Amino acid sequence: MTRCATWRPKRKLNLLRSIIRFSPRLSSPVQSQDSAALIRRANIVTPPWLLHPVSLSSIINRETKEDPVAFSPPPPPPSRAIPFRTRHRPALGREQRGCKPRPAVPALLHRRRAGRISTITLARGSRGAARRDDMPAPAGEVRSLMRDLVEVRAAKLRSSTSAFEGFGDGLMSLTGVGAMELAESRGFVLGVVDGVGKIGASAEATRREGEEAGGRRDDDEESDEDMGI
Amino acid sequence: MSYYDIDSILTDAEKIPCTFQLDIPDLGYLDNNPGQALKSGTKIALPLWLAEMLAIANLGDDIDQDKSFVSFELPAAVGNDVVQALKADPRAVPLRDQSPHFYGLATHMMDLSEEQELGSVLRKTFVTRAAEIALHARKVGGTTGSKGGPAEEASNLGVGGAGEEFLRGLDEWERKLFRKAHDGSKAGKEWMDSVKKR
Numbered sequence: 001m002t003r004c005a006t007w008r009p010k011r012k013l014n015l016l017r018s019i020i021r022f023s024p025r026l027s028s029p030v031q032s033q034d035s036a037a038l039i040r041r042a043n044i045v046t047p048p049w050l051l052h053p054v055s056l057s058s059i060i061n062r063e064t065k066e067d068p069v070a071f072s073p074p075p076p077p078p079s080r081a082i083p084f085r086t087r088h089r090p091a092l093g094r095e096q097r098g099c100k101p102r103p104a105v106p107a108l109l110h111r112r113r114a115g116r117i118s119t120i121t122l123a124r125g126s127r128g129a130a131r132r133d134d135m136p137a138p139a140g141e142v143r144s145l146m147r148d149l150v151e152v153r154a155a156k157l158r159s160s161t162s163a164f165e166g167f168g169d170g171l172m173s174l175t176g177v178g179a180m181e182l183a184e185s186r187g188f189v190l191g192v193v194d195g196v197g198k199i200g201a202s203a204e205a206t207r208r209e210g211e212e213a214g215g216r217r218d219d220d221e222e223s224d225e226d227m228g229i
Numbered sequence: 230m231s232y233y234d235i236d237s238i239l240t241d242a243e244k245i246p247c248t249f250q251l252d253i254p255d256l257g258y259l260d261n262n263p264g265q266a267l268k269s270g271t272k273i274a275l276p277l278w279l280a281e282m283l284a285i286a287n288l289g290d291d292i293d294q295d296k297s298f299v300s301f302e303l304p305a306a307v308g309n310d311v312v313q314a315l316k317a318d319p320r321a322v323p324l325r326d327q328s329p330h331f332y333g334l335a336t337h338m339m340d341l342s343e344e345q346e347l348g349s350v351l352r353k354t355f356v357t358r359a360a361e362i363a364l365h366a367r368k369v370g371g372t373t374g375s376k377g378g379p380a381e382e383a384s385n386l387g388v389g390g391a392g393e394e395f396l397r398g399l400d401e402w403e404r405k406l407f408r409k410a411h412d413g414s415k416a417g418k419e420w421m422d423s424v425k426k427r
Contacts, residue, residue: 183413198336
């Protein structure tokens, strides 16, 4: 799936113009919005809100206090995520004319798209936290917040198995769960389902036997009644 | 389940207490009484596979049609004491001390006996302990450690820290679950590290 990312070319990339239809002439270090899937030879810039303690804390707050059950909403679908495909956005015209994107105001960066996270962005964020020197906050603080966020989400995913205690409660909304998080927990969750299934199989067999025996007895009684005995 | 499944074979070899229902000549050596007949009413622990066959088969006699060779009781591992302890707090019971194949034995006994309560207790125990196992599996190997270094390079089966006591009490099913959960978080961490290096 294509996701939108801000990226910075490592060198002059004229060849890419044939792939990226709407991009202006690319010369380092212009920033542009394009599909992350196309760009292998460029540095992907970590979204600033992902490295800002304020937005990170607000996501953690939402995940733990406001809605302790659901996950944060995922990024919008690709058709809305890639700006040059939506016709009514004024930014399209600017990009087509070869203008540079609007300058980003550092103080407001953390508000952009804050809260819509995926594991890809988490990975990107941790990479950014490992490399960048010009971070808006101490790297240790950002890293610990990010680790908190990862742990909170992993705990939520783990807690989904506690629903297996009762019958018929195994439903959980996975909206907003990243593919990586899912892959991490897949083995464990399948193991729990398998174990509960094995335990339940013999209980189920006993119950069914009991029901069949009970049903047969009822039939007998009914037929007895029919015959007027 | 495979015919060669080693866990299944070992579960079948677990011994359960049986009472013989009739005298059997020349089997006295089973009860430390060589040369004599094995008396009816003698209690001997037999492996599960043998006890199952002897308990299900009847004598084929016209008079004693409902009588089988042996009658069996629930083994101590899934006895009343253990079930009560599991009801109180599933996490506090070291299942491995009861039996290394606790769940295998318990499900087998559920098939053989008509214990209604055991199923729900087992289910609750397994699910509650699974959550704890997943937590430990994530912690082991220093996933939450911040600085990196040799402390993070733990082996796949390595245990350590506060949960050591709990992890030692896991039975085989739970150990497999632990391994799966740990492999998942380990693979995730490795991928994350490879992204950082690229």
